[in-house]
Amino acid sequence: MLVVGAGPAGLSAAVEAARLGLRVAVYDENARPGGQLFKQIHKFFGSREHKAKIRGNKIGEELLQEAAAAGVEVMLNAAVIGVFAEKEVAVRVNEQILCRQADALIIATGASENMVNFPGWTLPGVLGAGAAQTMMNLHGVKPGERILLLGSGNVGLVVSYQLLQAGCAVVAVVDALPRIGGYGVHAAKIARCGVPFYTSHTIVRAEGVNQVTGAVIGELDKDRKIIPGSEKHLAVDTICLAVGLSPLSLLCALAGCAMEDNPAKSGYVPLVNRYGETSVAGIFAAGDVSGIEEASAAMIEGRIAGLAAAQRLGFLTQEDLDARVAVQERALASLRQGMFAPGSRGQTFTATTEGCPLSQNLLRQGYLTDTELSAYPGVVWAEGLHPIIECTQNIPCNPCRDACPKQCITVGATAGQITALPIFDAQKGCTGCGLCVAACSGQAIFLVDEEAGEITLPYEFLPLPQKGEQGLALGRSGQEICAAEVVDVKTAKVFDQTNLLTIRVPVQYARQARFFRRAP
Numbered sequence: 001m002l003v004v005g006a007g008p009a010g011l012s013a014a015v016e017a018a019r020l021g022l023r024v025a026v027y028d029e030n031a032r033p034g035g036q037l038f039k040q041i042h043k044f045f046g047s048r049e050h051k052a053k054i055r056g057n058k059i060g061e062e063l064l065q066e067a068a069a070a071g072v073e074v075m076l077n078a079a080v081i082g083v084f085a086e087k088e089v090a091v092r093v094n095e096q097i098l099c100r101q102a103d104a105l106i107i108a109t110g111a112s113e114n115m116v117n118f119p120g121w122t123l124p125g126v127l128g129a130g131a132a133q134t135m136m137n138l139h140g141v142k143p144g145e146r147i148l149l150l151g152s153g154n155v156g157l158v159v160s161y162q163l164l165q166a167g168c169a170v171v172a173v174v175d176a177l178p179r180i181g182g183y184g185v186h187a188a189k190i191a192r193c194g195v196p197f198y199t200s201h202t203i204v205r206a207e208g209v210n211q212v213t214g215a216v217i218g219e220l221d222k223d224r225k226i227i228p229g230s231e232k233h234l235a236v237d238t239i240c241l242a243v244g245l246s247p248l249s250l251l252c253a254l255a256g257c258a259m260e261d262n263p264a265k266s267g268y269v270p271l272v273n274r275y276g277e278t279s280v281a282g283i284f285a286a287g288d289v290s291g292i293e294e295a296s297a298a299m300i301e302g303r304i305a306g307l308a309a310a311q312r313l314g315f316l317t318q319e320d321l322d323a324r325v326a327v328q329e330r331a332l333a334s335l336r337q338g339m340f341a342p343g344s345r346g347q348t349f350t351a352t353t354e355g356c357p358l359s360q361n362l363l364r365q366g367y368l369t370d371t372e373l374s375a376y377p378g379v380v381w382a383e384g385l386h387p388i389i390e391c392t393q394n395i396p397c398n399p400c401r402d403a404c405p406k407q408c409i410t411v412g413a414t415a416g417q418i419t420a421l422p423i424f425d426a427q428k429g430c431t432g433c434g435l436c437v438a439a440c441s442g443q444a445i446f447l448v449d450e451e452a453g454e455i456t457l458p459y460e461f462l463p464l465p466q467k468g469e470q471g472l473a474l475g476r477s478g479q480e481i482c483a484a485e486v487v488d489v490k491t492a493k494v495f496d497q498t499n500l501l502t503i504r505v506p507v508q509y510a511r512q513a514r515f516f517r518r519a520p
Contacts, residue, residue, distance in 0.1 A: 001014075001018050001022045001023070001024045001025075001102055001103065001105070001106065001107070001306075001313075002024075002025055002026075002027065002087070002100060002102035002104075002105050003024065003025070003026040003027070003087060003103040003105075003106045003108060004026075004028075004029060004080045004089070004105070004106070004107050004109055004251060005027075005032065005035065005107070005109045005287070005289075006027075006028035006030070006033035006034065006035060006076070006106060006162075006333065007027045007028075007035020007036060007037070007108060007110050007287060007298070008034075008035055008036070008037055008060075008063070008289025008295045008298045008299045008302065008415070009108040009109035009286040009288070009289075009298040009299060009301055010026055010028070010035070010058075010106065010286070010287070010302060011026065011033065011034070011035075011063040011064070011066075011067055011072075011302070012286075012298075012299040012300075012301075012302030012303045012306065013062065013106045013108060013284075013286055013302035013303065013306035013309070014026050014070075014072045014074075014106075014312070015063065015066045015067050015070050015303075015304065015306065016302070016303045016306030016307050017104075017180055017306040017309055017315075018070035018071055018309050018317060018519055019070050020307075020311065020315040020320075021315050022104075022309070022310055023071075023311075024051075024070075024071075024072045024073065024133065025073045025074075025075065025100070025147045025215065026072060026073065026074045026075065026326075027075050027076065027078040027080050027089075027091050028074070028075070028076055028078060029077065029078065029079035029080075029149060029418075030077070031076055031077055032076065032138075033060075033064060033074050033076060034057075034060035034063070034064065034313070035060075035209045036110070036130070036133075037056045037059055037060030037063070038056070038057045038058025038060045038287070038458055039056070039057075039130070039133035039134060039137045039138060040055070040057065040133075040158075040295065041055055041056065041057055041063055041135075041137050041162065042055060042056065042158055042161070042162070042204060042399075042441070043055050043441040043496070043498075044056060044059065044294075044295070044296055044441060045183075045294070045296070045397040045441045045442070046335055046396055046397060046398075046418065047334065047396075047398050047399070047402075047418050048264075048297050049331045050300075050331060050334075050335060050400060051296065051299075052395075052397060052398070052399045052441060053088045053399040053403075053439050053440075053441055053471070053496070054496070055496065056469070057137070058124055058221040058496075059295075059299075061231070063299075067228075067462065068403075071178075075091075075093070075258070076145070077094070078091050078093045078272070079091065079100065080092075080251060081097075081245060082254060083105070083107075083251050083254045083255040083283075085515055086101060086306050087101060087102045087104070087105040087282055088100070088101040088102075089101075089102070089105070091334045092382065098480050101119060103282065103313050104282050104309035104312060104313055105255075105282065105283045105284070106276075106283075106284045106285070106286060106305050106306065106309060107251050107252055107255070107270075107283065107284070107285045107286075108286045108287045108289060108298075108302060108305075109169055109248040109249070109251060109289045110248055110287060110289060110498060111133075111245035111247050111248055111265075111266075111292055112245065112246055112248050113128040113241070113243075113244075113245060114241075114244040114245060114449055115128065115243070116150070116203075116248055117202075118193060118202075118203045118204070118205055118206065119205035119206065120205050120206030120207065120208065120212070121206060123206050123210075123212050124207060124209050124210070124211045125144060125206075125208065125211045125212030125237055125238045125239060126212060126238075127143060127158040127238070127239075127240060127241070128241050128242075129149075129151070129155050129156060129240055129241060129242035130155075131143075132147075132159055132162075132163065132218075132237065132240050133159055133162065134260065135518045136162055136163070136166045137162065137263050142166050142167060142168055143163070143168065143238050143240065144168060144212075144236070144237045144238025145168060145169060145237055145238075146168070146169045146171050146235060146237050146349075147169065147170050147171060147236060147237075147239075147240055148171055148172055148174065148203075148215050148236045148238070148239045148240070149164050149170055149172070149173045149174070149240045149242060150175070150203060150239065150240065150241050150242065150243060151173075151174075151175060151181075151200075151241065151242030151243045151244070152173050152174075152175040152177070152180040152181050152187065152195065152199070152242075152264075153181040153182045153242060153261035154183060154184055154186060154294075155182075155242045155245075156173065156181075156182065157173070157180075157182040157186035157187055158174075158182075158186060158507075159185070159240065159242055159461060160173055160184070160190050160195065161189055161190055161193075162332075163194070163240070163464075164190070164193055164461070165397075168238075170190070170193075170195045171234050171235070171236050172195065172196050172197070172198055172234060173195060173197050173198070173456075174198045174201045174202065174203065174204045174217050174218070174266045175189065175194075175197070175198070175199070175200075175201070175237070175417030175438075176201065176220055176260075177199060177200070177225065178199055178200045178364070179199055179363040179364060180197060180199060180362075180363055180364070180366060180507060183393065183395050184359070184363070184366075184392055184393045185390075185391060185395070185440075185441075185442025185443065185444040186375075186442065187362065187366035187367075188362065188366060188367055188390065188442075188444065188476065189442070189443045190237055190364035190366060190514040191314075191365065191367040191445075191476065191477055191478055192367065192474055192475070192476050192477070192478050192514045193478055193515060194372060194474065194478030194479075194517075195266070195366075195478065196365075196478075197342070197364070197365050197366045198217060198219075198365075199230075199364050199365075200219055200220045201218065201219050201220060201402075202217065202220055202226070203215060203217055204216040204217060204218045204226060204231055204504050205218070205284035206239055207259060207423055210235050211237070211306060212236065212237055212238060212239055213237065214233060214235055214236060215233075215234045215236050215324070216231050216232065216233050216234070217231070217232050218230050218231045218232070218270060224279075228333040230257045231400040233313055235276075242445070243268065243510045244292075245266060245288065245292050246267040246268075247265070247266060247267045247268065247288055247289050247290065247291065247292065248265070248288075248289055249268050249288075249290075250282075252270040252285055252289065252517050253270075253277060255266075255278070255280055255283055255293055256279075256280055257270040257271070257278035257279050257280050257283060257285070258270065258271045258278070258279035258297045259271065262291070262410050264291075264342060264343070264345055264360060264463070265290070265291030265292065265342070266291065266292035267292075269285075269289070269290050269291055270285045270289070270290055272284070272285055272290050272327070273379065274329070274512060275304055275305065275308035275321075275325065276290065276296075276301055276305035276308060277305075277308060277309075278302060278329065278498075281312075281464075282309075282312060282384070282491060283325065284308065284309060285305070286298065286301040286302040286304070286305040286426075287301055287302060287358060289384075293342060294335070296335055297332060297335050297336070298329050300331055300332045300335075301332070302370050303328050304325050304328050304329070304332075307321055307322060307324050307325060307328075307494050308325070309368055309504035311391065312318050321466050323465060329403070330408060330466065333440075333507060333513070334396060334418050334419075335396045336396075336416075336463060337394070337396060337417070337418070337419040338353075338377070338393075338394035338395055338396055338419030339352075339393060339394050339395075339419075340393075340394075340395055340396075341466050352392070352394050352421055352423055352477055353394050353419070353420070354377070354420070356375050356377075356392070356421065357372075357375060358392070358435055359372045359392055362392065365477070367476040367477045367478075368390060368392065368476055369476075370455045370511065370512060372392075373390065373511075375392075376389075376390075376391070376392050376421060376422050377422070377423040377424070378391055378409075378422040378423060378424050378445075379424075380424045380426050381511075382426040383449070384449060384451070385430070385431075385432035385447055385448070385449040385450070385454075385456075386424070386426060386432070386447070386448065386449075387408070387409070387410075387424055387436055387437070387445050387446065387447055387448075388445070388446050389422045389424055389436075389440075389445050390408070390423070390443060390444045390445070390446070390476075391421060391422050391440075391442060391444045393443075394419040394420065394421065395419060395442075396418045396419050397411075397418060397419075397442065398411040398412070398418045398440040399420075399440065399441060400422055400436045400439055400440050400445060401422065402439070403435040403436045403438070403439035404430075404431065404435065405431070405435065406428050406429050406430060406431060407428060407480035408424060408425050408426075408428040408429070408430045409422050409423065409424055409425075409436060410423045410425070411423070412421070419449045423470050426493050432447055432456075434447060434456055434490065434500045435494070436496070437456060437457070437458050437498075437500055438458065438492075438495035438496070438498040438500060440458065443458040443460075443498070445458070445515065446458075447502075448510055448511070449510070450507060450510045450511065451507065452504070452507075453504055453505050453506055453507040453509070453510050453512050454502055454503070454504050454505075454510070455473075455502070455503055455505065455510060456488075456500050456501065456502040457500075457501055457502075457503070457514060457515065457516070458497055458498050458499070458500065458501075459489075459498075459501035459516070460497065460499065463467060464489055464499055464500060464501075465489065465516060465518055466486065466489070467486055467487065467488060467489055468485065468487075469485070469486045469517055469519075470483065470484075470485055470488060471483075471485075471486070471503075471516055471517055471518045471519045472484060472515070472516070472517045472519070473503060473505045473509060473512075473513035473514075473515070473516060473517075474514065474515040474517055475512045475513065475514060475515075475518070476512070480507055480517070481505075481513060482505050482506055482509045482510055482513070483505070484503040484505050484513065485503065485504045486501065486502070486503055486516065487498075487503065487504045488501075488502035488504050489501055489502070490502075497504055501516055503516050
């Protein structure tokens, strides 16, 4: 079996097939394997079966170890430039063109970043979000000092946070849509750092001669026209674009696979059956090449394709295949629930499945107001130290439930229901261990002791504040609300680099303080 692409889908397919006895080779045009995983230093969502609360780069390391143990051959700097009859591929390695033929072929080429045109968009300093991640997370290079981020989907929100972690100033997140497109918990952790959101806005132009020296944004009316007089100048040296992805499906088309232009899948994609097999027998497509989703879904699709290829070549019975695929399909279905499911794209929600009203302020500006909190089941004000769970959308995630040793937190009535809002039961006897705070992939859980005026919050910035350090407490919107003192800093291997920072504020601010800013 040949696999094109050593990203999450391709490696997962290779591992499944190799474990069943196939000889598997993986070709990737990049200098290192893993695809986007090694750029993704944040914790994944989902449940245990989706590797929730594990960081993407760690998942990448695990996949590479599994591939090596299974005997998968991974060839890097190897660009597949053609697919021909009988599953023959042409691979460019250095100055050589090699031809290889397979009994089964899996195309897992992923996706490319979209771009937008505006005056000045070709200036040095305008780059894609993926390029910014490559610079920061693979090479340790800051993309710039003052960044304007265009796009508020999950990619834009995650990259904005990582820019802050790298020491960049994110001046604004701008989106032409009237609401933030990604998870509210991602937006909230940026907003409380003081980053403003400009929804219903777009870039008018980038300024500069030899490089970006500024940007002008403008507000859009209902017809997507810039409102005269609404222009704002922002002093930035970098403009980072996170405006979506498009499937890299050209190899599928070259192979003669039946294709469709499907907006719900973000572009031109091959038609596949439940096993990921295309219209060409023995050629499979998995991951973003067949429709844009999260990396967790890509890995599951890869496993299914790898299993199906093994069955086609006689290494599995149809009965065994269907039993194994059914397990993977259940895991995939749980990720595809809720308001962010692929089938929900384009829909407008005003309430959660539980009937809780969605925060319009969160959707527009990235943060919950104080008066909105009580509408959600994870927000229960109790005596003593207890968690406040500011998770207010139906997203597929439940590590908080699994982390709690006292089972104080529940998510959904059934095991597969992971998009329900978390519920906190104060009667279960919370010990204040903080495991739920560290486990939350969205950093949306805080331990609060109103009587003592102490808040324990997730903290992923370096250098770490020290016990006794004085600073400022910021509210959910990032505004400075009061002085704060660091009273404790906890780090542990089980926290996986999410530190627990406990600050003390005047008791009247205990419900509002959500971030600590060090004194200048």
